Amino acid sequence: MKKQLFLFLFLVITCFSIQAQSDANxxxxxxxxxxxxxxxxxxxxxxxxxxxxxxxxxxxxxxxxxxxxxxxxxxxxxxxxxxxxxxxxxxxxxxxxxxxxxxxxxxxxxxxxxxxxxxxxxxxxKTTDFSPNDMKSVGDRVFELRTYKTKPNLLPNLLERFRNHTLKIFEKFGMTNIIYWTPTDKEQGSEDLLVYFLTHKSKESGLASFKAFGESPEWQAVKKASEEKAGTGLTISVKSEYFAPADFSPLK
Structure with missing residues (x-):
C-alpha cells in the first residue's frame, strides 16, 4: 500500500513538473x-x-x-x-x-x-529547447544576465554547445542555470543572440566561478572542438550584468 501511494505521489509530482516546464516553454x-x-x-x-x-x-x-x-x-x-x-x-x-x-x-x-x-x-x-526554466525563488543570491552575439549564421552552433556541454559545466563550477532565451523578432536578434540568467552566491563568487570555468580543461576542449567545427570563433561579443532582486520580485 505504501509503495503504491509513493508511486502515485511520484507520478503526480512528475506530471506537475512536466506541465510547468511546458507552460514556461x-x-x-x-x-x-x-x-x-x-x-x-x-x-x-x-x-x-x-x-x-x-x-x-x-x-x-x-x-x-x-x-x-x-x-x-x-x-x-x-x-x-x-x-x-x-x-x-x-x-x-x-x-x-x-x-x-x-x-x-x-x-x-x-x-x-x-x-x-x-x-x-x-x-x-522565447525559451530555448534546453532551458531549465528554474523559476523557483530561493533568496540570498545574485543574478547574472548574459547576452551573447554570434557571428553570422553561427547561433545554431552556439546553441548546440550550450545544449550539449556548457550548462553542465556551469553547474560543476557552482553556477545555477535559470532560463535561456533567443529573441522572437529578427530585428531584435533572433538570428544571432542568446540571452540567459544565471545565479551565484555573490558577484565575487560568480566572477571566481567563471575564471575557474574558463581555465578548465573540459571547457577548453569543448570550446576548441566547437570552433574547429565552425571554422571560426562563435561569438562577436559577450555582455555580463549582475543584479539583485527587488524586495517585491517574485523570483529571488
Whole structure:
C-alpha cells in the first residue's frame, strides 16, 4: 500500500513538473529595461510597487522577476521580466492597461514634478529547447544576465554547445542555470543572440566561478572542438550584468 501511494505521489509530482516546464516553454517573455530620469529613481520604484504591479495582475501580465543593478547604479536602471500566453495576448493586455483610466491618472500624478522615466527598452524572447526554466525563488543570491552575439549564421552552433556541454559545466563550477532565451523578432536578434540568467552566491563568487570555468580543461576542449567545427570563433561579443532582486520580485 505504501509503495503504491509513493508511486502515485511520484507520478503526480512528475506530471506537475512536466506541465510547468511546458507552460514556461510556451509563454512569450518580455524583458523590459527602464532608465529613470535624474533624481527620479525612487519615484519610479514607488510607482511600480504601489501601482504598476497591481495593473499587471489585473491585465494578466505575469511578473516573473524584478531586478536592480548591483553596486552604483549610474544609469538609474531597473530590469523586469513579464510573460504572457502569446504575443496576441501581450498586445491586448498592454492596450487595455494603457487605456485604463486609473492608470492614466497614476501616470499623470507621478509626473507632476517632471517625467520619471527617461527611456524604456524591451526585447521579446522565447525559451530555448534546453532551458531549465528554474523559476523557483530561493533568496540570498545574485543574478547574472548574459547576452551573447554570434557571428553570422553561427547561433545554431552556439546553441548546440550550450545544449550539449556548457550548462553542465556551469553547474560543476557552482553556477545555477535559470532560463535561456533567443529573441522572437529578427530585428531584435533572433538570428544571432542568446540571452540567459544565471545565479551565484555573490558577484565575487560568480566572477571566481567563471575564471575557474574558463581555465578548465573540459571547457577548453569543448570550446576548441566547437570552433574547429565552425571554422571560426562563435561569438562577436559577450555582455555580463549582475543584479539583485527587488524586495517585491517574485523570483529571488
Amino acid at each position: 510556451n509563454r512569450l517573455y518580455e524583458l523590459r529595461t527602464y532608465y529613470a530620469s535624474e533624481g527620479k529613481m525612487q519615484d519610479l520604484m514607488n510607482r511600480f510597487q504601489q501601482h504598476t504591479l497591481k495593473f499587471f495582475y489585473t491585465y494578466n501580465m505575469r511578473l516573473e522577476g524584478f531586478w536592480l543593478p548591483l553596486g552604483e547604479n549610474k544609469e538609474n536602471k531597473l530590469v523586469y521580466l513579464l510573460s504572457y500566453p502569446s504575443r496576441e495576448a501581450r498586445d491586448k493586455s498592454w492596450k487595455e492597461f494603457m487605456k485604463d483610466k486609473d492608470w492614466v491618472a497614476v501616470m499623470k500624478n507621478s509626473a507632476i514634478n517632471g517625467e520619471i522615466v527617461a527611456k524604456v527598452e524591451s526585447i521579446f524572447l
